[in-house]
Amino acid sequence: MDDTTTGVKPPAPRMRSFAAMRHPGFRAQFSTFVLAMMADNIEHVISYWVVFQKFHSPALGGFAVVSHWLPFLMFSVASGALAERFDPRRVIQCGMALFIIASLAWAYFFFTDSLQMWQAMAILVVHGCAGVLWQTPNQMLLYDIVGPAELESAVRLNAMARYLAVLAGPAVGAAILLAFGPAYGIALNTVFYLPLVLWLISAPYGPKFRKAAAAAPRRAVRGLNDILTTIQDIKGHPTIVSMVLLAGAASFFVGNAYSSQMPNFAADLRHGDPGIAYSMLLAADAAGGLLAGLILEGGGLLAPKPRTAMILALLWGGALAVFSLANTYWLALGFLLAAGFLELSFNAMAQSLVQLDAPLDKRGRVIGLFNMASLGLKTFSGISVGLLGSLIGIHWSLGLSAIAAMLVAGVLLVLP
Structure with a gap:
């Protein structure tokens, strides 16, 4: 007899350990996400060190923090709207392209020893915008990869990946800085972004692979009006x-x-x-x-x-x-x-x-x-x-x- 007929609520199913890891797609997403997040931290280690040595400017250090987070305040909703309107895989790849451009720009100015403060500020802004194009579409893609039942596991594991990158990134960044120097080191750092870019080319997730009943209507991106x-x-x-x-x-x-x-x-x-x-x-x-x-x-x-x-x-x-x-x-x-x-x-x-x-x-x-x-x-x-x-x-x-x-x-x- 069903428990509901006796007024007894059936017990909730027990959550499985590392549930999201049972999906091959999530394992690929997780590993490439860790590498890209580590590259983000490596870039911070190398660029912040060189910028500090060159300018000794607390104001520029403060600008680095603002330029990293302000784009999330201004453009996170717009980034989500773009991921609704277009394929989130391509939006993430655009973000990775901006990360690579930022690293190559640092490398050029480090090679030529011609970095000026306004150029450093511009690169920091590009880096901040890259993060916005990555985070929200990536979170949308998690839903497509694992579905609602194991979404909590996927979100928690991705958050864990960020902490893993925070631990590993500075250590790897310091090793690269010592081994190759800032110019070659930050140029080498671009390689860590590539696995995510390449996996997303044919990853079977996003609007094209959703069932017709689950497909969201495509709407125009309206900027500030989207927030309201x-x-x-x-x-x-x-x-x-x-x-x-x-x-x-x-x-x-x-x-x-x-x-x-x-x-x-x-x-x-x-x-x-x-x-x-x-x-x-x-x-x-x-x-x-x-x-x-x-x-x-x-x-x-x-x-x-x-x-x-x-x-x-x-x-x-x-x-x-x-x-x-x-x-x-x-x-x-x-x-x-x-x-x-x-x-x-x-x-x-x-x-x-x-x-x-x-x-x-x-x-x-x-x-x-x-x-x-x-x-x-x-x-x-x-x-x-x-x-x-x-x-x-x-x-x-x-x-x-x-x-x-x-x-x-x-x-x-x-x-x-």
Whole structure:
């Protein structure tokens, strides 16, 4: 007899470990994604080092952060609209082409030793725009590769890939820099983008391979109007609204602004060699995210639910607040590891919930709106953590910023 006839709800099926990896297409996407993300980080390592040596300009360093995140704020929805209107594989390839152009431009100016500040700024803008053309279409493609049942696994594994690239990219970038020098090294870096470009040429995913009933209508790309209409469209989807607000608050108040302040935290904690202490703090945040992916995926844990994402975000803010005020190095290191673990957990879950609840004909724009909040609003985290830190100290500025993000998560949690 069916359990529903007795009023007993049948148990939910257990989540499988590393479910997305069972798809050959996802395995190919994951491996090429890791290489491209690593190349992105390698470029940062080499270009930032040369730019710092040449200009010694804190203002240019600040511009590098703004140019990286501002395009996500301005163009994420437009990128999603492009991925709806055209084949997302080709949009991603355009993004990879911009990454390669940026690396080759750096290589030219490093070879000729003719780099000027305005040229460095222009290349940084090209690099930022490349990221926008990559992220939203890539997230749309995940849905086509694995389907809704295993989307959470795919999103979480892709997030884990980013942390893996953050760990591996600087190490590989430093090795390439030492072995080949900045000009040849950054030219060599273009090779790491090619596997993704080549795989996408014939990867059997995207609009051409969807069933007719699942194909979204092709609509014109309307720029700013797409942002306004998408905001109107999601009003009837409380899960999407809450996840966009949750991710947006985390990015606006905290983002990754504390990473640029890590040398100050390492110096203030006064534990051994400052360089080693700094490197370990940076690695702890990335290792926490990587560990989260391995544990949660390996155990098939934490099915996506809005309240679970909000609780994880609350815990993340708490971990960062404790880290910011810790006066013991190992305590700070442990809570930074926990923060990385919790950040991957709630961000991946929020993104999955948005994708699963997004209307088919607006999925690209809705994912773009989420990226505008979760990535684009990081542009302003330098104000809440960095600028405020210059007035009251970075420990208190990060602590108060983390508490502000926690307050938003708490309000969302108690709202009906």
